[in-house]
Amino acid sequence: MTDTSTRPAPTPTLARPVVPPGPRRGLGLGELTLDGGFWGRLQATNARATFQHCLDWMERLGWLGNFDRAAAGTTGRDRPGWQFSDSEVYKLLEALAWEQGRTGDPAVEKMLAAVVDRVAAAQDDDGYLNTCFGHPGRPGRYTDLSSGHELYCTGHLLQAAVARVRTVGADDRLVDVARRAADHVCREFGPAGRAGICGHPEIEVGLAELGRALGEPRYTAQARLFVERRGHGTLSPIALLSPAYFQDDVAVREADVWRGHAVRALYLAAGAVDVAVDTHDDGLRAAVERQWARTVERRTYLTGGMGSRHQDEGFGDDWELPPDRAYCETCAGVASVMVSWRLLLATGDVRYADLIERTLFNVVATSPRADGRAFFYANPLQQREKGAPMRPDAVNPRAEGSARAPWFDVSCCPTNVARTLASWQAYAAFVDAPADDEPAVVTLAQYAAGDVRVALDDGDVLALRVDTRYPDDGEVRVEVVEAPARPVRLRLRVPHWADGATLARGGPDADARPVAPGWADAGAALAAGDVLTLRLPVGPRLTWPDPRVDAARGTVAVERGPLVLALESVDLPDGVALEEVRLDARAEVRAHGDGALVRVRTVPLPGGGTGAPPFTSGPPVPAPDGGTPEAFEVPLVPYHRWAERGPSTMRVLVPTT
Secondary structure: OOOOOOOOOOOHHHOOOOOOOOOEEEOOHHHEEEOOHHHHHHHHHHHHHHHHHHHHHHHHOOOOHHHHHHHHOOOOOOOOOOOOHHHHHHHHHHHHHHHHHHHOOHHHHHHHHHHHHHHHHOOOOOOOOOOOOOOOOOOOOOOOOOOOOHHHHHHHHHHHHHHHHHHOOOOOHHHHHHHHHHHHHHHHHOOOOOOOOOOOOOHHHHHHHHHHHHOOHHHHHHHHHHHHHOOOOOOOOEOOEOHHHHOOOOOHHHOOOOOOEHHHHHHHHHHHHHHHHHHOOHHHHHHHHHHHHHHHHHOEOOOOOEOOEOOOOEOOOOOOOOOOOOOOOHHHHHHHHHHHHHHHHHHOOHHHHHHHHHHHHHHHOOOEOOOOOOEOOOOOOEEOOOOOOOOOOOOEOOOOOOOOEOOEOOOHHHHHHHHHHHOHHHHOEEEEOOOOOOOEEEEEOOOOOEEEEEEOOOOOEEEEEEEEOOOOOOEEEEEEEEOOOOOEEEEEEEOOOOOOOEEEEOOOOOOEEEOOOEEEEOOOOOOOOOEEEEEOOOOEEEEOOOOOOHHHOOEEEEEEOOEEEEEEHHHOOOOOOHHHEEEOOOOOOEEEOOEEEEEEEEOOOOOOOOOOOOOOOOOOOOOOOOOOOOEEEEEEEEHHHOOOOOOOOEEOOEEEO
């Protein structure tokens, strides 16, 4: 066991999920205090409602009770929950740890401690911890590496422990549990142990980050071993699923694109970046960068969603992006942010911050209902049928219907959203340490109203007040409240879509200069009282799909700033069906609330009931008698708010006239 007595005590203000070596670090949770706004409201709802909601459901379904039965030796054949249900408890623990570290709320600490007590009691003497395997009446340990998820669950346990190390320190019960579990994994799967991998990656990123947090190189080495073992076809196949489903078909450093199960691929990529950065493996990091670039270009939806296939919750082929069959699992959105954030810290490339913003607003923020007690699992870009309202008192299918569900049979998404929102500040900005005689650089990568107080490496502080209604409004006003005597450079992100953005320094009448998409340098000679005003063009705009996306040809989407907009059936006149509507791309698209108004025309469709296939030779089928096209304006709403008014049909990509 590593001696931690000489390691400095944690500073909760600086706590953050990802702490790679190198000159670039993310913002600590306490370095940004949100002041309401889009993300502040979501974070407050997460704390007020979602934590308890998740805890109640896991108690009700027996997922927490599984730990009690394992501790008491009363397990049996009829264990509640899927084999990976332990991981949901661990993700909730991680969310609670970040929340407590950010706010110091004693009620959150009490909730966390009570769950940790039950988890710790179930751990075996040698460190093994799992409620599905290795107990009376249950299968033996590691007898199903393809589908058992044992190491996957352990990975989430380790990530929860990282949150505790970073917020309260290594002298903590949850950290002790995780350390013993990690030691067990290293003994069991190290160079002299089993030459196996988990069917669902996650242990890699958990080991790598815990190794950083505890200064334990054995964990980093084990994470690297798992990454290098993958891609050699060692996992037992599952019916109808190829080795690509597990990312076990091609070695990580040889792959050109992400494939197979989307969440698995992205968790693996996040772990690979951690290993590459920690071991200075430029080739491995370049491989993930290459995979990111091709996947974003050819296998990612407009919303940032990843995964087009329901069969394996996986990526499709290049350009295979059907809007109505888009899976775009919420967990894949969370994992995408994890990968892009790591690449951003490793490279400083603005592309990664742009995708993070797109994914946060249009996938992560889309999942939770406004009250924080129901969620989307899948996030299609078109809903053909309204579906029935989800039952508030029952477990619901995870990818069916057009309403958010309180709980799913596989409820990985609610807890994943919870831990992401609890740590949102960590993805908002980053700091580059000074190089040689150059000043430190503070970069605002995401925009939200609040107070920023950045602790620089030399002990100085840069304090900023950010006032903005973004994304409803494109003005971001940054006032320097406190500046160090030594120069520090400030940069603001100009999103890739923001052609025509301007940046002014001074009062409201100061001259504004054009700034191109990318990082806008606000200068280094900062002083208290300086005001910077970034103006981003957040008016609605048309976005056309690549012509190689067959399923989207002949359609157009509307975006407003970082928000993708959607057309819902509840906003159409009575008697008009969504499939009849065609958007007039030549007409003006006007701002309307936080959405837009577009001009559409109806194309009356022929009636059904002929029993003939939906194809015809010769000219198109004429409109039914009396069908006269109508033209009218219709509002579009932010995609993240769709279905808040009840089940509806919806589409993001609208056919054009």
